[in-house]
Amino acid sequence: MITRIFRNIVLTAGLGLAPATTAHAIVGGGVPSADGIGRNVVTIVGSRGNFCSGTMIAPSIVLTAAHCVQSGATYKIVEYDAQRTPQLRDIAQIAAHPQFNLQTMLAHRATADVALLRLASPLAAARQPPPIGTPRVPITVGGRFTVAGIGVTLRGDGKSGGVVRAASLAATGKPGNLQIRLVDPLADGKREGLGACTGDSGGPVFEDQQGRAILIGVMSWSTGPNGTAGCGGMTGVTPLSLYRDWILQTARGWGAAL
Known part of the structure; x- marks a missing residue:
């Protein structure tokens, strides 16, 4: 039953796309090179019908927002094979930052909205993870x-x-x-x-x-x-x-x- 729910989420929009729900596409954005910053972006789907984006920072580790993986639901990663057929990958472990507060985030105020997912097995597609850093300081208006x-x-x-x-x-x-x-x-x-x-x-x-x-x-x-x-x-x-x-x-x- 859980697998059916997830496959409905993934297939609702056809060709492995996910439906619109409450998670927060880059409206009007361009499609980046497959070898550029887009190569590590993955789709996260939840059993409650939500979907989010994440970044592969290691073969089995995804960085995402904490509000995307709230407790009480099951989550999976969508991976595509050579024919662009979506495959659901199991998540073995989730860690949300302990200081994250959902109500603070919903009010558009600052909170520790970060989480990590550990996949049950590495993704098949080889990816070179992006370097993780911090913004240059001071962060200026117009940056x-x-x-x-x-x-x-x-x-x-x-x-x-x-x-x-x-x-x-x-x-x-x-x-x-x-x-x-x-x-x-x-x-x-x-x-x-x-x-x-x-x-x-x-x-x-x-x-x-x-x-x-x-x-x-x-x-x-x-x-x-x-x-x-x-x-x-x-x-x-x-x-x-x-x-x-x-x-x-x-x-x-x-x-x-x-």
Whole structure:
């Protein structure tokens, strides 16, 4: 029965795409190179019907957002074979940061919205994991970051998701080591633009540092223009500044060499 539920989630949108639910595609984003930052982005599906993005940081370890893997549900990773047929991979262990608070995240305030998943077996596809770091300091308004995820490009339309997309966004407000708020620099969050949407939660946020794409955060939430409900306005990021050590220690405790 559980397997049937998961396969319905994966197949609802056809070709292995997941349906739109409450998780927070890069609306309007481009499809990154398979050899670039998109190569490590994976789909996480839950038995309650939610789906999120994650990043392979080791052959058996996925980094995602803590709110994507709440207790009371079962989660799996979607892997695609050479024919693009989705295969469900079991997750053996989940660790959410102990300081994560769901209500704080839902209020778009800073919290430890990071989690790690340990797969029961490594993914077959060889991946070179991205280097894990922290944002350059000070984080300045207008600073550029690249986000990537598998979410929908049209809110409410699950068939528009399932493909890794990426976009370059700019920091706004008062960015710091607790939270970074990003907007499409052309729309400034006041009208629809590039940004996270349903299914992008937990997806990676990169910063170019000396010519290298460094994984510095995960996507936590999104809004529509002017703070309305929806997508394409503002994208909330949990930077890894305070959590990088926990990530490394937890992964190493599971036997992963990062």
